[in-house]
Amino acid sequence: MTEAIKTTSPTEAELHAAFWEQIESFPDGHKIKKCLQCGTCTGTCPVSQFMDITPRQTIAMFRAGRLEDILRSKTIWICASCYACTVRCPAGIKVTDTMYALKRIAMHRKIYPANFPVHSLSSTFMNNVYKYGRNYELGLGVKYFMRSHIVKLFTTAGYGIAMIRRGRMGLLPKRIKRVSQIQAIIKKANEFGEQ
Amino acid sequence: MLEFAYYPGCSLEHTASPYDKSTRAVFKSLGIGLREIEDWNCCGATMYMSAKKIVGYSISARNLALAQEMGLEICAPCSSCYTILRKTNRHIAWDPKEGKKINEALAAAGMSYTKPVNVRHPLDIIVNDVGIDVLKSKVTRPLTGLKVAPYYGCQIVRPVGYFDDKDDPQTMDILIRALGAEAVAYPPKVRCCGGMLMTTDEQIALKLCHELLQAAAENGGEMIATACPLCHVNLEGFQGKVNAQYSTEFNIPVIYFTHLVGIALGLSPEELGLDKLLIEPSKLMAMKGVVAV
Numbered sequence: 246m247t248e249a250i251k252t253t254s255p256t257e258a259e260l261h262a263a264f265w266e267q268i269e270s271f272p273d274g275h276k277i278k279k280c281l282q283c284g285t286c287t288g289t290c291p292v293s294q295f296m297d298i299t300p301r302q303t304i305a306m307f308r309a310g311r312l313e314d315i316l317r318s319k320t321i322w323i324c325a326s327c328y329a330c331t332v333r334c335p336a337g338i339k340v341t342d343t344m345y346a347l348k349r350i351a352m353h354r355k356i357y358p359a360n361f362p363v364h365s366l367s368s369t370f371m372n373n374v375y376k377y378g379r380n381y382e383l384g385l386g387v388k389y390f391m392r393s394h395i396v397k398l399f400t401t402a403g404y405g406i407a408m409i410r411r412g413r414m415g416l417l418p419k420r421i422k423r424v425s426q427i428q429a430i431i432k433k434a435n436e437f438g439e440q
Numbered sequence: 441m442l443e444f445a446y447y448p449g450c451s452l453e454h455t456a457s458p459y460d461k462s463t464r465a466v467f468k469s470l471g472i473g474l475r476e477i478e479d480w481n482c483c484g485a486t487m488y489m490s491a492k493k494i495v496g497y498s499i500s501a502r503n504l505a506l507a508q509e510m511g512l513e514i515c516a517p518c519s520s521c522y523t524i525l526r527k528t529n530r531h532i533a534w535d536p537k538e539g540k541k542i543n544e545a546l547a548a549a550g551m552s553y554t555k556p557v558n559v560r561h562p563l564d565i566i567v568n569d570v571g572i573d574v575l576k577s578k579v580t581r582p583l584t585g586l587k588v589a590p591y592y593g594c595q596i597v598r599p600v601g602y603f604d605d606k607d608d609p610q611t612m613d614i615l616i617r618a619l620g621a622e623a624v625a626y627p628p629k630v631r632c633c634g635g636m637l638m639t640t641d642e643q644i645a646l647k648l649c650h651e652l653l654q655a656a657a658e659n660g661g662e663m664i665a666t667a668c669p670l671c672h673v674n675l676e677g678f679q680g681k682v683n684a685q686y687s688t689e690f691n692i693p694v695i696y697f698t699h700l701v702g703i704a705l706g707l708s709p710e711e712l713g714l715d716k717l718l719i720e721p722s723k724l725m726a727m728k729g730v731v732a733v
Contacts, residue, residue, distance in 0.1 A: 270538075271534075272530065272534045272535075291634075292632070295644050323641060323644065325632050325634055325636065325637050326594070327594040327632035328595070328598035329598065332599060332606045339599075345489045345490055348491070349490065349491060349492070352490065352491045363641070367490050371487070371491060371492075379450045379481060380451075389640075404677050404678065407718055408718075411716045412457065413458075414455065415453065421479050423549075425549075426551070427549075430498050430502060430545045430546060430549050431495055431499065431545075433547075434498040434541070435492070435495055437545075
């Protein structure tokens with residue numbers, strides 16, 4: 246990590262404060278205090294072997310005051326939201342919801358792992374919902390691949406063509422009738438801050 | 441008569457259109473009303489949750505508010521929509537202050553959500569509301585001899601198992617048997633397919649899908665039945681990529697559980713959108729020739 250990034254990034258104390266605020270903002274978030282480091286989350290996670298920091302280590306590193314390292318790891322963006330850890334944790338910790346909380350902190354402060362622009366999928370998705378009121382699958386995929394790994398535009402083309410042939414890929418976005426309602430809701434809800 | 445406010449969700453308009461078609465056809469055949477929520481919007485999915493929680497819940501709540509006006513429970517076939525809509529309800533019930541914020545956002549669009557609307561999955565409705573005995577009495581083409589791997593995926597049983605066990609759910613197994621088919625043992629029935637990782641980190645998702653396909657083959661499953669658009673597209677649409685990556689030759693049809701119900705009820709493959717699948721479930725389609733017992 247370069248010195249320049251160090252000096253411009255928020256301090257660990259600020260990140261911790263933001264983290265606690267997030268933790269209090271969903272049901273049973275505070276149970277993270279009861280983590281016994283048993284590793285059930287990591288053991289049950291279908292993708293922990295691909296993470297640079299496992300779910301158990303994520304909680305340990307947060308306790309050790311290394312939130313920025315967590316945000317710069319791929320871990321939170323590899324979590325596929327399967328909730329296996331959440332239902333098996335003996336301490337009732339909402340591990341998946343905690344991953345979401347960490348993603349929100351990362352998105353708000355733009356602290357991301359290097360060369361792993363998964364977060365841009367969320368931004369593209371949110372733009373589509375704001376414009377159309379619905380997801381636009383083809384547009385989401387194409388735009389994301391253009392922003393992240395352009396090669397995938399070509400390696401995934403076969404799938405796209407097969408789906409278009411079966412009438413299962415909409416070429417144009419579908420806009421809901423009262424898209425102004427969605428936009429008003431989003432604008433108002435945005436006033437409630439980063440949560 | 442049973443009637444539900446139908447929330448198809450964005451996937452069912454395109455990639456999962458066979459799920460939409462078969463759900464509507466099966467419900468009609470069973471005499472259950474499905475009234476599509478007029479002008480519904482995206483539920484927000486996991487991607488909004490990852491960026492802006494209150495905004496995500498607020499747009500999700502617009503759908504709940506629209507259903508509230510209809511006075512009906514919601515039927516949501518997409519596992520992800522199902523979980524997000526239920527999560528929105530749970531969040532509002534958990535903290536009145538959060539509910540207030542969400543209602544303030546809705547008020548900006550002249551809407552409000554005050555009477556909680558229950559959200560149901562069609563698998564739950566067919567097995568628990570219609571009931572296995574009634575369903576059996578309506579089967580005109582028993583699916584005798586068909587071996588199906590029941591794949592539930594994540595989000596209809598987790599984080600909260602509303603209508604079934606989180607580790608070893610049985611609803612789809614029971615349904616498959618009621619239709620005359622065999623539900624083969626399928627140990628990874630609630631194991632993740634990788635979800636959006638197929639887009640963001642393909643190698644991980646291909647590995648998970650390879651394991652799911654392998655398990656179906658090893659246990660004698662001739663096809664995999666799913667209840668989720670993302671599971672379906674990963675296992676079906678990317679089966680070729682799994683084969684290329686792992687030097688396998690899987691050609692396992694992946695269908696929606698509603699397809700099995702539809703064929704058993706006497707509906708045609710076209711009415712159920714079976715012709716839109718990438719890997720033709722020929723054995724299931726051939727069942728239209730089966731004569732009622």
